Amino acid sequence: MNRIDFTHNTQAAQIIAANYDSPPLAFVHSFGCQQNVNDGEKIKGVLMDAGYGMCDKFEDADLILFNTCAVREHAEERVFGNIGALKQLKTKNPKLIIGICGCMTQQEGVVERLRKSYPFVDLVFGVNGIDILPQLLAEKMQAGKRLLKTPTERYDVVEEMPIRRDSTFRAWLPIMYGCDNFCSYCIVPYVRGRERSRKSEDILKEFRQLVQQGYKEITLLGQNVNSYGKGLEEPIDFADLLALLCQEEGDYHIRFMTSHPKDATRKLIDTMAKYPQICKHLHLPVQSGSDRVLKEMNRHYTVAQYMDLIDYAKKTIPGITFSSDIIVGFPGETEEEFEQTLELVGKVEYMQLFTFIYSKRSGTRAAEMDDPFTHKDKTDRMAKLLKLQESIASRLAKEMVGKTCRVLVEGHSRQEGTLAGRLDNNLLVEFQADSDYIGKYAQVVIEDARVTILKGKLA
Ligand code: SAH
Ligand code: SF4
Ligand code: F3S
Numbered sequence: 001m002n003r004i005d006f007t008h009n010t011q012a013a014q015i016i017a018a019n020y021d022s023p024p025l026a027f028v029h030s031f032g033c034q035q036n037v038n039d040g041e042k043i044k045g046v047l048m049d050a051g052y053g054m055c056d057k058f059e060d061a062d063l064i065l066f067n068t069c070a071v072r073e074h075a076e077e078r079v080f081g082n083i084g085a086l087k088q089l090k091t092k093n094p095k096l097i098i099g100i101c102g103c104m105t106q107q108e109g110v111v112e113r114l115r116k117s118y119p120f121v122d123l124v125f126g127v128n129g130i131d132i133l134p135q136l137l138a139e140k141m142q143a144g145k146r147l148l149k150t151p152t153e154r155y156d157v158v159e160e161m162p163i164r165r166d167s168t169f170r171a172w173l174p175i176m177y178g179c180d181n182f183c184s185y186c187i188v189p190y191v192r193g194r195e196r197s198r199k200s201e202d203i204l205k206e207f208r209q210l211v212q213q214g215y216k217e218i219t220l221l222g223q224n225v226n227s228y229g230k231g232l233e234e235p236i237d238f239a240d241l242l243a244l245l246c247q248e249e250g251d252y253h254i255r256f257m258t259s260h261p262k263d264a265t266r267k268l269i270d271t272m273a274k275y276p277q278i279c280k281h282l283h284l285p286v287q288s289g290s291d292r293v294l295k296e297m298n299r300h301y302t303v304a305q306y307m308d309l310i311d312y313a314k315k316t317i318p319g320i321t322f323s324s325d326i327i328v329g330f331p332g333e334t335e336e337e338f339e340q341t342l343e344l345v346g347k348v349e350y351m352q353l354f355t356f357i358y359s360k361r362s363g364t365r366a367a368e369m370d371d372p373f374t375h376k377d378k379t380d381r382m383a384k385l386l387k388l389q390e391s392i393a394s395r396l397a398k399e400m401v402g403k404t405c406r407v408l409v410e411g412h413s414r415q416e417g418t419l420a421g422r423l424d425n426n427l428l429v430e431f432q433a434d435s436d437y438i439g440k441y442a443q444v445v446i447e448d449a450r451v452t453i454l455k456g457k458l459a
Contacts, residue, residue, distance in 0.1 A: 008132070008135055009046070009049065009050060009131075009132070009134045009135060011138075012050060012134035012135045012137065012138035013049070013050040013051050013134055013138075015138035015141060015142060016050055016051060016052075016134065016137055016138055016141065017051050019095075019141050020062065023051055023052065023053050024051070024052050024053070024062035024063060025052065025053045025054070025055040025060055025061050025062050025063070026044070026047050026052040026053070026054055026055070026061055026062065026063040026064075026065065027054075027055050027056070027057065027058040027060070027061035027063070027064045027065070028040055028043050028044050028047070028054070028065045028067065029065070029066055029067065030043075030067040030102070031066070031067065031068050031069040031075060031078070031079055031102070032067075032068070032069025032070075032071065032075065032102070032103065033069065033071075034172050034219065034221050034257070035172075035174060035177075035192075035221050035222075035223070036067055036068075036069055036102060036103065037166070037172060038172040038174055038221060039067055039102065039127065039130060040067045041163050041164055041165050041166060041172070042130050042161045042162070042163050043065060043067060043101075043130055043133065044163075044164035045161060045162035045163035045164045046130060046131065046133050046134065046161060046162050047063070047133065047134075048162065048164055049134075049162045050133070050134035050137070054164070058086070058089065059089065061096070062093075062095065062096060062097065063096075063097045063099065063137070064086060064089075064096065064097070064098050064099065065099040065100075065101060065123075066079060066082065066083065066099070066100050066101070066102070067101050067102040068100060068101070068102040068103055068104035068105065069102065069103050069104065070102075070103040070104045070106070070107060070110075070187050070191050070361075071103070071186070071187060071188065071359075071361075072356065072359035072361075073359045073360065073361075074359065076104055076110070079100075079104060080113075083098070083100065083114075083118055083121065084118075086098055086120065087120050090120040097122045097123060097137070097140065098120060098121050098122050098123070099121070099122065099123035099124070099125075100114060100121055100123070100124050101123075101124065101125045101126065101127070101129060101130075102126070102127055103127060103187075103188075103191040103192065104191075105124050105125065105126050105149075105151065106126040106127055106151045106190070106191035106192075107151065107187075107190075107191065107363075108150060108151060109362070111124055111148055111149075111150055111151065114148065115146075115148055119146075121146070121148075122140060122146050122147065123136060123137070123140050123146070123147050123148075124147070124148040124149055125149045126149065126151045126152065126191075127191065127192060127193075128152065128153075129149065130158075130161065131158045131161055136149075151191075153193050156196075157177065157196050157198055159198070159202050168214070168215075168439055169214065169215055169216045169217065169408070169439035169440075170215065170216070170217040170218075170219070170408075170410075171210045171215045171217070171218050171219070172219055172221055173203065173206055173207060173210065173218050173219065173220050173221065174198070174220075174221045174222065175197065175198055175203055175220050175221065175222050175225060175228050175238075175241065176195060176196060176197040176198060176222040176223075176224075176225070176227070176228050177192065177193070177195070177196050177222075178192045178193045178194050178195045178196055178223065179192055179195060179223035179224060180194055180195045180227070181223075181224060181260060181262075181298070181300075182298060182365075183287075183297050183298050183299060184296060184297050184298045184364060184365035184366040184369075185297060185327065185330060185358060185359075185361065185364060185366040186361070186364060187361040187363070187364060188223055190363055190364070192223065195223075195224075195227060195230065195231065196231065197228050197229055197230065197231060197232050199232065199234070200232075200234060200236055200241055200244060203241065203245070204244060204245065204248075207245050207248065208248060210252075211248055211249075211250040211252050212250075214439075215252065216251065216252055216253065216408050216439070216440070216441065217252070217253055217255065217408055218252055218253075218254055218255070219254075219255040219256065219257065220241075220242075220245075220254065220255070220256040220257075221256075221257065222256075222257075222258070223258060224258060224259070224260040224263060225238050225256050225257065225258065225259055226238050226259050226260055226262075226263035226264050226265070226268065227260070227263050228241055229241070237265075237267075238256075238268060239265065239267045239268045239270075239271040242254065242256070242268075242271050242272075242275070242278060243271055243274075243275070246275040246277050246278065251441070252277060253277050253278070253279055253408070253424075254275075254277050254278050254279065255279050255281070257283045258283060258285060259282065259283060259284050259285075260285075261284055261285070261286065261299070261301045261305070261306050261309065262299065262300040262301045264282075264284060264309055266309075266312055266316075269309070269312055269313045269316050269317065270316065272313075272317060272320075273316050273317045279424045279425075280317050280319060280320045280321070280424050280425070281320065281321050281322070281323070281351070281424055281425045281426055282313060282320060282321075282322050282323075283322075283323045283324070284306075284309070284310070284322060284323075284324060285324050285325035285326075285354075286306055286324050286325075286326065286344065286348075287299060287325060287326060287327050287330075288326070288327065288330060288333070288337070288340075288341055289303055289337075289340040289341035289342070289343055289344030289345070290303070290333070290336075290337035290338075290340040290341065291303055292337065293330055293332075293333050293337050296330065296331075296332070296366075296369070297327075297330060297366075298365070303340070303344060306344075307344075307347065307348075310322065310348050321350075321351040321396070321424075321425035321426075322348055322349075322350050322351060323350055323351055323352040323353065323354070323426065324345075324348070324350050324352075324353055324354070325353075325354045325355075325356065326341060326345070326353060326354070326355050326356070326385065327356050327357075327358050328341075328355060328356065328357050328358065328378055328381050328382045328385060329357050329358045329373060329377065329378030329381060329382075330358045330366065331358065331366055331369035331370060331371035332369060332370060332371065332372065332373075333358075333373070335381075338381045341385070342384065342385065342388055345385065345388060345389060345392070346388065346392070349392050349396060350389065350392065350393075351393060351396055351425050351426065351427065352393065352426060352452070353385075353389045353393075355382060355385055355386065355389075357375075357378050357379065357382055358371075358378070390451060393451060393452055394449065394450075394451045394452075397427065397449035397450075397451065397452065397454060398449045400423075400427070400446045400449060400454060401446050401447065401448065401449055401454075402445075402446065403445070403446050404443055404444070404445050404446075404459045405423050405424070405429070405443070405444055405446060405456075406423075406424070406441055406442075406443055406444075407421030407422060407423055407429055407441065407442055407443075407444050408421055408422055408439075408440075408441055409421040409433070409437040409438050409439065409440055409441070409442050410422060410438070411438055412435070412438075413430045415430065417432055418430050418431060418432050418433075419431060419432075419433050419435070419437055419438065419442075421437075421442060421444070423454075427452065427453075427454055428452070428453050428454065429444055429446060429453070429454040429455070429456045430453060430454070430455055430456070431444050431455070431456040431457050431458060432457065432458070433458050442458060443458070443459035444456040444457065444458060444459060445457055445458075445459050
């Protein structure tokens, strides 16, 4: 496990400072999942350590950095569109540095496209350059030309990185990095590298700090949290880690994502049941309701095994809610197979569903599969799925009316004088109260339900 060599970053900071008359400003934006958002917080921490101030408008920035996501084609094209829009800023301010990092730039093809078609992009590095970012910037400044790193694989875990968190009451806490599952549609294992878990002592240390700093919601992150502990010297699994963290005294609650169904255990459900600090909500992405499609997806579970776990969770934790990810139109998915997904969604009754039309990612196994169905077939299926989910979600939300729930107040809602907060099950509730409640817990009586937003009043 590597520790940052701060001496090199200190030297780099001096080189950076010498380039500006006053402390430079950076605009950092992260696309994609929470892991990426957490990386973005570390990028900001490292930059601030190197003497940068942060700004909210890219027009004000001396450094613009996009931390990108590669999971679907649409996500990538959006990033390319955003990069294109920066070109004119560069003509106004030739000293501006435009940097692209994250999952997209772990692909050689993307680095090539940036090299050829986006000459105003100055700096490119993958998911592993965050700890040495000041050195990359100094190198770029000294060389006076573009610095485009080709993707490299680095399998270490860097601890003790500086961090500037976006929130003062909700925190992301990565427990592992990378993914070894190679679901046949997914690019993540290629861009994020092999699975590596953080030592439990390092996680516990960060967790304690967060609780002491007053963080209320701590979300444990990993592409598959259920494979936590594999490869560590200490014998520990994800349920053990949860139990360990729950020994900490304090006013907080824990969420986690993502749980891969193939490794989710009854022990995990029992642990959720045992500790009141763990939210009674499980995000358990099923992807499809067809055993054949699941096999082609390389998911390593059947619908029956999935339902067995859901049923056990419902029995063990009364009132538990679920959410899921579903891919519509995986190559070769037939109408009947899609109907099986609808059937499963109807049985589980998810509180929330994140639905995606299959997107071809080159280099993955599914990219080689025959795909006889049209985009129109897929959007039709998507519409059916969304309609079903809306009816389920609004029914579940209506069942909440009359209940008194603890919510973590997140901020103002669109309506003046009202705040919005989240329940254990991730649903948003709006209610009238003054701003003092932001970042704190409130007891709220649910009075009305509109599909996914609840209305309530302070209890
Ligand atoms: N590691 C997590 C999720 C990572 S990506 C897990 O295994 O659940 C988040 C979601 O994006 C996935 O669950 C999947 O539903 C979706 N996704 C991933 N690759 C995709 C692709 N090529 N096309 C469409 N959706 C995809
Ligand atoms: Fe992708 Fe599957 Fe890994 Fe999730 S578990 S990141 S879907 S390969
Ligand atoms: Fe996207 Fe990378 Fe996350 S591809 S979903 S940002 S791990």
